Amino acid sequence: MGMSLEAKYEEFWRQAIKQLNDVVKATGLPIAPDEKGQYSLWYDVRELRLRFSISVERIKRFFEGLREGKIYATRCRRCGRYYFPPQADCPYCRVSDMDWVEISGEGELLTYTVINTKPLTFSHYPDYVVAIARMREGFNVLAWLRVDDPRKARVGMKVKLQVVKREPEGYLTYEFVPIE
Amino acid sequence: MRGVAIVGVGHAKFGRRTDATLGELAWEAVKEALDDARLDQKDIQYFVVGNAGGWSAEPLPAVVIGEYCGLTPKGAMRVEAACASGSAALYNAYLAVASGMADIAMAIGVEKMYESPTPTVVEFIGRAGNYFWEFENFGLTFPGYYALYMTAYMNRFGATEEDFCKVAVKNHYYGSMNPKAQFYGLRITVDQCLKSRYVAWPIKLYDSSPITDGAAAVILASEELARKITDTPVWIRSIGVATGTANLSKRPDFIGLDAAYQAAEQAFRRVGIEHRDTWKYFDVADVHDCFTIAEVMAYEDLGFTERGTGIQLIREGQTYKGGLIPVNLDGGLKAKGHPIGATGVSMAVEMTKQLRQSVEPRDRQADVYVGWALSHNVGGTGHYAYITLYSLDKDGSPKVKPKR
Numbered sequence: 001m002g003m004s005l006e007a008k009y010e011e012f013w014r015q016a017i018k019q020l021n022d023v024v025k026a027t028g029l030p031i032a033p034d035e036k037g038q039y040s041l042w043y044d045v046r047e048l049r050l051r052f053s054i055s056v057e058r059i060k061r062f063f064e065g066l067r068e069g070k071i072y073a074t075r076c077r078r079c080g081r082y083y084f085p086p087q088a089d090c091p092y093c094r095v096s097d098m099d100w101v102e103i104s105g106e107g108e109l110l111t112y113t114v115i116n117t118k119p120l121t122f123s124h125y126p127d128y129v130v131a132i133a134r135m136r137e138g139f140n141v142l143a144w145l146r147v148d149d150p151r152k153a154r155v156g157m158k159v160k161l162q163v164v165k166r167e168p169e170g171y172l173t174y175e176f177v178p179i180e
Numbered sequence: 181m182r183g184v185a186i187v188g189v190g191h192a193k194f195g196r197r198t199d200a201t202l203g204e205l206a207w208e209a210v211k212e213a214l215d216d217a218r219l220d221q222k223d224i225q226y227f228v229v230g231n232a233g234g235w236s237a238e239p240l241p242a243v244v245i246g247e248y249c250g251l252t253p254k255g256a257m258r259v260e261a262a263c264a265s266g267s268a269a270l271y272n273a274y275l276a277v278a279s280g281m282a283d284i285a286m287a288i289g290v291e292k293m294y295e296s297p298t299p300t301v302v303e304f305i306g307r308a309g310n311y312f313w314e315f316e317n318f319g320l321t322f323p324g325y326y327a328l329y330m331t332a333y334m335n336r337f338g339a340t341e342e343d344f345c346k347v348a349v350k351n352h353y354y355g356s357m358n359p360k361a362q363f364y365g366l367r368i369t370v371d372q373c374l375k376s377r378y379v380a381w382p383i384k385l386y387d388s389s390p391i392t393d394g395a396a397a398v399i400l401a402s403e404e405l406a407r408k409i410t411d412t413p414v415w416i417r418s419i420g421v422a423t424g425t426a427n428l429s430k431r432p433d434f435i436g437l438d439a440a441y442q443a444a445e446q447a448f449r450r451v452g453i454e455h456r457d458t459w460k461y462f463d464v465a466d467v468h469d470c471f472t473i474a475e476v477m478a479y480e481d482l483g484f485t486e487r488g489t490g491i492q493l494i495r496e497g498q499t500y501k502g503g504l505i506p507v508n509l510d511g512g513l514k515a516k517g518h519p520i521g522a523t524g525v526s527m528a529v530e531m532t533k534q535l536r537q538s539v540e541p542r543d544r545q546a547d548v549y550v551g552w553a554l555s556h557n558v559g560g561t562g563h564y565a566y567i568t569l570y571s572l573d574k575d576g577s578p579k580v581k582p583k584r
């Protein structure tokens with residue numbers, strides 16, 4: 001797996017900032033040629049770090065469920081609609097009267113892909129299969145499909161949704177596993 | 181609502197434009213559009229900027245561009261509809277003129293993607309959908325989202341990776357002739373495409389549009405002014421607008437983009453044509469080929485051909501000049517480049533030039549029989565869709581093209 005996510009990310013910026021400082025020291029300005037060595041660029045001396053904090057207050061039950069090894073959807077008590085991802089409100093009935101229902105987890109693959117070129121924040125994982133499956137209840141779920149070889153994935157294959165610990169971060173999430 | 185025409189167009193060179201700032205790049209397009217319409221900044225009463233941003237430094241692109249291009253103090257806003265931000269800008273400027281709130285307005289699309297390193301750009305685009313439920317845990321990428329469609333389409337209709345590569349070959353063929361295109365002068369073969377590396381199986385590098393800097397601008401005028409400004413006004417006859425769910429998992433199938441279908445339905449209804457065999461009403465079209473699968477789905481969502489048969493059009497070469505309907509004679513997003521917020525406006529520029537029959541070289545000028553053109557601009561993975569119909573006629577429904 002090589003260098004950890006954080007280490008890789010930090011290293012990327014450490015190198016960039018070091019180069020920037022060297023250039024400023026040598027020339028008095030953060031100006032250097034672009035990647036192709038063609039045009040002059042001002043390399044930003046200000047950094048903006050982004051990590052968001054997102055409310056899960058109204059769907060806490062979902063995350064408590066993961067701790068119990070269960071995956072929940074919400075279901076509107078008035079119209080019976082399932083919501084996955086779980087929603088706290090049914091916009092069609094204009095009510096917030098929702099049941100938390102454990103989902104069967106059984107489904108059939110509608111489609112999938114293998115992410116070969118990964119986002120930087122996913123670069124520490126081996127190539128992963130992202131799939132969408134239709135659950136027995138009728139709604140779809142998007143998640144990783146756990147297969148040792150991506151070529152084993154097939155549209156129409158039967159899968160089961162499972163709570164797993166995502167390593168190396170060690171947090172709980174869910175994943176499809178094939179049913180033989 | 182009154183008639184609205186495009187009376188001036190401008191287009192910057194697309195590519196890795198590290199030689200220009202956001203303002204400078206926008207100015208290349210704005211200046212060309214003002215020159216084309218022989219208008220001054222003081223004539224522009226309102227302007228709208230399509231820009232997705234995030235990867236570029238300026239958080240308020242509309243005012244930065246307004247100041248640089250001398251458009252201040254005219255009213256403006258920046259609009260976002262992901263990869264359809266340019267069409268959203270066009271739509272907003274169109275509404276301003278159609279409603280009578282402005283007599284002359286400008287839509288500007290601009291994007292500076294090379295202000296951030298590629299990994300940051302990949303990260304940003306991957307988040308375009310539903311960030312929390314589809315990116316945070318599952319790390320989708322932009323090609324990844326479309327790959328979900330390509331897998332399903334191939335499985336359902338027996339299309340092959342080779343079929344899709346033919347879209348890339350066609351668009352590079354035309355892009356190679358377009359001096360404003362990122363890949364000007366660069367043709368590719370099916371074999372090269374097939375051998376390129378996978379970025380999100382089954383999508384390969386050569387199925388994908390590149391990271392691009394670029395700008396484009398169009399000037400719109402009311403029917404009272406349009407004919408005074410130009411002898412060849414190109415009328416915006418209809419715009420259909422729709423959205424798709426943020427979460428891809430909320431969609432019933434993955435063989436077409438419902439937002440594009442819905443937007444097309446609206447656009448066609450407004451000019452009184454049915455949503456089938458629509459190829460026969462248009463001399464030329466630009467469609468949103470961010471990935472090769474997207475162009476094939478566009479043929480079907482637009483009703484050029486029935487669901488599942490779009491791949492046949494590409495196999496038969498029916499979307500080259502001289503075919504049933506020529507598509508992306510400017511190189512498309514694939515070869516012209518895809519500067520997110522500029523793409524929709526760039527399509528409007530190209531459709532205007534096609535209808536004016538002023539495209540050079542002539543090998544990429546469509547034959548104009550009925551004087552109608554169409555642009556199809558999708559934001560995200562069918563998250564937003566804008567279908568715009570252009571005509572040389574201010575009134576009346578599209579006529580059927582003569583048989584060749």
Ligand SMILES: [Zn+2]
Nearest residue numbers: 076079090093
């Ligand atoms: Zn309900």
